[in-house]
Amino acid sequence: xxxxxxxxxxxxxxxxxxxxxxxxxxxxxxxxxxxxxxxxxxxxxxxxxxxxxxxxxxxxxxxxxxxxxxxxxxxxxxxxxxxxxxxxxxxxxxxxxxxxxxxxxxxxxxxxxxxxxxxxxxxxxxxxxxxxxxxxxxxxxxxxxxxxxxxxxxxxxxxxxxxxxxxxxxxxxxxxxxxxxxxxxxxxxxxxxxxxxxxxxxxxxxxxxxxxxxxxxxxxxxxxxxxxxxxxxxxxxxxxxxxxxxxxxxxxxxxxxx
Amino acid sequence: xxxxxxxxxxxxxxxxxxxxxxxxxxxxxxxxxxxxxxxxxxxxxxxxxxxxxxxxxxxxxxxxxxxxxxxxxxxxxxxxxxxxxxxxxxxxxxxxxxxxxxxxxxxxxxxxxxxxxxxxxxxxxxxxxxxxxxxxxxxxxxxxxxxxxxxxxxxxxxxxxxxxxxxxxxxxxxxxxxxxxxxxxxxxxxxxxxxxxxxxxxxxxxxxxxxxxxxxxxxxxxxxxxxxxxxxxxxxxxxxxxxxxxxxxxxxxxxxxxxxxxxxxxxxxxxxxxxxxxxxxxxxxxxxxxxxxxxxxxxxxxxxxxxxxxxxxxxxxxxxxxxxxxxxx
Numbered sequence: 001x002x003x004x005x006x007x008x009x010x011x012x013x014x015x016x017x018x019x020x021x022x023x024x025x026x027x028x029x030x031x032x033x034x035x036x037x038x039x040x041x042x043x044x045x046x047x048x049x050x051x052x053x054x055x056x057x058x059x060x061x062x063x064x065x066x067x068x069x070x071x072x073x074x075x076x077x078x079x080x081x082x083x084x085x086x087x088x089x090x091x092x093x094x095x096x097x098x099x100x101x102x103x104x105x106x107x108x109x110x111x112x113x114x115x116x117x118x119x120x121x122x123x124x125x126x127x128x129x130x131x132x133x134x135x136x137x138x139x140x141x142x143x144x145x146x147x148x149x150x151x152x153x154x155x156x157x158x159x160x161x162x163x164x165x166x167x168x169x170x171x172x173x174x175x176x177x178x179x180x181x182x183x184x185x186x187x188x189x190x191x192x193x194x195x196x197x198x199x200x201x202x203x204x205x206x207x208x209x210x211x212x213x214x215x216x217x218x219x220x221x222x223x224x225x226x227x228x229x230x231x232x233x234x235x236x237x238x239x240x241x242x243x244x245x246x247x248x249x250x251x252x253x254x255x256x257x258x
Numbered sequence: 259x260x261x262x263x264x265x266x267x268x269x270x271x272x273x274x275x276x277x278x279x280x281x282x283x284x285x286x287x288x289x290x291x292x293x294x295x296x297x298x299x300x301x302x303x304x305x306x307x308x309x310x311x312x313x314x315x316x317x318x319x320x321x322x323x324x325x326x327x328x329x330x331x332x333x334x335x336x337x338x339x340x341x342x343x344x345x346x347x348x349x350x351x352x353x354x355x356x357x358x359x360x361x362x363x364x365x366x367x368x369x370x371x372x373x374x375x376x377x378x379x380x381x382x383x384x385x386x387x388x389x390x391x392x393x394x395x396x397x398x399x400x401x402x403x404x405x406x407x408x409x410x411x412x413x414x415x416x417x418x419x420x421x422x423x424x425x426x427x428x429x430x431x432x433x434x435x436x437x438x439x440x441x442x443x444x445x446x447x448x449x450x451x452x453x454x455x456x457x458x459x460x461x462x463x464x465x466x467x468x469x470x471x472x473x474x475x476x477x478x479x480x481x482x483x484x485x486x487x488x489x490x491x492x493x494x495x496x497x498x499x500x501x502x503x504x505x506x507x508x509x510x511x512x513x514x515x516x517x518x519x520x521x522x523x524x525x526x527x528x529x530x531x532x533x534x535x536x537x538x539x540x541x542x543x544x545x546x547x548x549x550x551x552x553x554x555x556x557x558x559x560x561x562x563x564x565x566x567x568x569x570x571x572x573x574x575x576x577x578x579x580x581x582x583x584x585x586x587x
Contacts, residue, residue: 002367010364014353021352021393089348092314093409096342097365098334258313258333 004100011099011107015081019111029073029115030122033066037127040065040189047190054191055221063127064217065188067148068209070119072179074152078112079159079172086167086254095257105247109156116152120145135223144219147233151212154236155179157243164250186210211235263290263416264449265311269320272306280306282473283320288451288466290416293443295464295481296453297559299571303473304453305345308421311451312342325417341410342419347402351395355386355405358394359412366413380408384438400431407438417449418442424459436463457559457571469563476566485557488565492517492555493538494525498548506549509541518564523551527561 002010019025041059048058055061085091085108094104124141128134134141158179162172185200186209195201204210215232218225265288272281281303288294298304309315311324313333322329325339349358359377368376381390384404389397394405403423410418420439424432440463442448454460460467461481469477469484477484493513497506500522507516507524513534519525528534532554542549563571 002364007365010361014350014357014361017357018350018352088350089344089346090350092344093348093362094365095314096312096337096340097362098337098367099365256315257337258316258330 002098004103007099007103008107011094011103012110015108015110016114018081019077019114025077025111026115026118029070029077030119032073033069033119033123034126036069037062037066037123041130044189050194052191052194057131057133059127059130059132060221061217062189063123063132063220064213066123066127067120067144067151067216068183068188068213070116070123070148071152071155072176072183073119074112074116075155075159075179076173076176077115077159078109078156079161079163079175080169081111082108082160082163082251083167083169083172086164087169091254095255101248101251101255105160105244105251108160109153112156112159113149113153116149116156117145120148120152123148132220134220136219140219140224143229144216147216147219147229147236150233150240151216151236154240154243157240157247160247161243161250164247164254167254182207183209186213188213208235208239212239263325264288264292265294265322265324265417265451267311267320267322270307270310270317270322271319272303272310272315273318279473281310284468284470284473284475286468286475286478288449290449291443291447292465293439293450293452293463295460295467296451296470297455297457297460297467297563297571298453298470299455302470304455304470305421307470308342308344308419308451308453312340312344312419313337338413339415340417340419341413341415343403343406343410343421343423344419345421345425347399347406349394349397349402349405352393354391354393355381355397356390358405358409362409363412368413376412380411381405384408385434398431400427400434403427403431403435404438407435411442415448417451420450420452422453422455424454424456432459439463455571460559467559469559469566471563471567471569477562481559484559484562488527488557488561490514490527490529490557491532492525492527492557492561493535494519494523494553494555495538495542495547496520496523496550496552498550502547505545506542506547509545509547510538512541513538518561518570527557 040062045058047053048056124145159172162175166172185203186207187204188209192201192204192210195204212232212235215228218228267284267286269283269285270281271283273279284307296304296307306315310317311322311329313329313336317330324336327335329336356377359381360373363373363376381387384407386401386404389401394402397405424435439450443450452463464481466478466480467484468475493510495506495510497503503524510524510526514526514528517525517527535554539552560571
């Protein structure tokens with residue numbers, strides 16, 4: 001029997017092939033965040049003049065939004081891929097082999113990870129070419145890419161849960177606007193201390209997305225800020241563990257084989 | 259329970275939420291090397307039975323042993339011994355045929371070199387060598403079914419489940435698939451459990467047939483025996499003038515029991531249709547009924563289904579909703 005690692009490898013290779021052969025899956029996840037960054041950087045540049053704004057350039061401040069949107073796209077990709085396999089019966093085909101559930105879940109994340117990695121490298125490259133100054137240097141840029149991919153995988157677990165639970169790619173995609181709203185109700189576009197509306201600041205403070213964003217952003221606008229980084233990574237780990245636990249449960253219900 | 263190589267089913271039941279009973283306590287036995295045709299209309303319980311026997315769905319009650327293993331308690335052992343091509347040819351449009359074979363073989367534990375060798379041989383056997391490196395999204399329905407069959411065979415199963423394998427295929431593709439299934443059973447001794455709603459398919463391929471309707475097996479035996487049980491041939495007359503239908507029916511009733519007929523005709527089942535044909539023509543002539551056409555045909559499995567259920571198999575499932583996605587009760 002193939003080892004669990006071998007099974008993960010087989011499923012991962014299939015997931016990678018599928019993803020790389022669907023440009024329509026990759027291109028929007030790269031173009032849309034960059035487009036939004038361009039719009040925000042030009043439209044919100046005046047925000048940097050607000051006393052207490054943590055960066056001189058909105059481009060430096062706003063590039064984190066791209067990484068978070070990339071995570072969102074990865075989440076949708078992971079959910080859609082699992083839902084498609086359920087809808088087409090491919091999951092039943094896999095169930096008829098000695099494949100372990102964990103191998104499906106981990107292997108299927110490969111596609112989402114590829115989308116996240118390609119996105120993160122592109123955002124950073126385009127950002128640097130456009131003038132983004134990564135205060136933590138080349139090492140920080142590398143950590144930023146890894147951090148972004150890690151965040152994307154954590155959110156991919158949420159997508160996988162939705163995909164396994166509903167079995168419908170449309171239902172997964174239907175959650176996109178809701179998750180987008182949750183992302184915006186964070187410190188993604190404005191620092192928390194500068195949010196004037198009380199309820200918004202409260203929501204942003206409770207919203208775990210804020211801490212992911214702030215950890216990521218610290219690498220660009222501050223340098224090496226251990227507190228922000230560890231707080232962000234901690235939140236990411238919690239999301240990762242909870243989302244993969246939920247996805248595993250949902251997949252177990254879906255895979256009712258004896 | 260015995261029969262350690264084939265399939266043995268006792269009182270198998272599957273219910274779904276909403277008090278829907280898809281399979282209502284069936285018993286059947288398939289001996290090694292046999293092709294067993296499981297015939298029934300849409301929603302009769304065929305696919306649910308296959309899902310239970312291939313371990314994809316736990317039975318609600320009853321027992322089933324496949325290749326000597328209980329499907330409820332030894333799922334992994336059952337899966338190691340069976341191959342299945344389920345109702346939907348579940349393939350990945352973005353992978354090639356060869357990549358499908360490699361994935362399936364790998365997940366079944368074959369070594370890398372064995373995967374390549376086995377994959378190439380099976381693709382060749384089902385006539386997909388030329389298309390092996392093309393993405394499956396561009397395959398025809400027949401090619402997808404053949405790839406599905408090749409994938410089901412990659413780990414050398416002793417029992418093969420085929421769930422409506424030829425639905426939607428053109429006659430040429432259907433015939434090619436029948437030949438391959440026949441060859442598997444004859445040359446390699448593979449036991450085949452084949453569900454179908456096509457009478458001809460069951461008639462041509464199956465050594466024995468089980469007819470399922472509304473979750474119950476209503477008849478079982480070889481096609482020849484089942485048809486013989488019905489008895490006699492069917493004589494069908496289509497009056498030249500539709501107004502003569504009732505008079506034609508009255509004449510034919512003298513020769514046998516009413517039988518299934520075409521919309522414009524009348525029919526009776528007689529013990530020796532061909533021999534009585536001359537008498538029937540004379541009787542119709544004596545009554546002044548002009549006949550547009552007159553046919554004698556031997557009993558079909560549809561006649562068996564009609565005799566057992568009071569309905570014709572053709573279109574019998576249309577009134578019955580398929581439970582669809584299984585929801586455990």
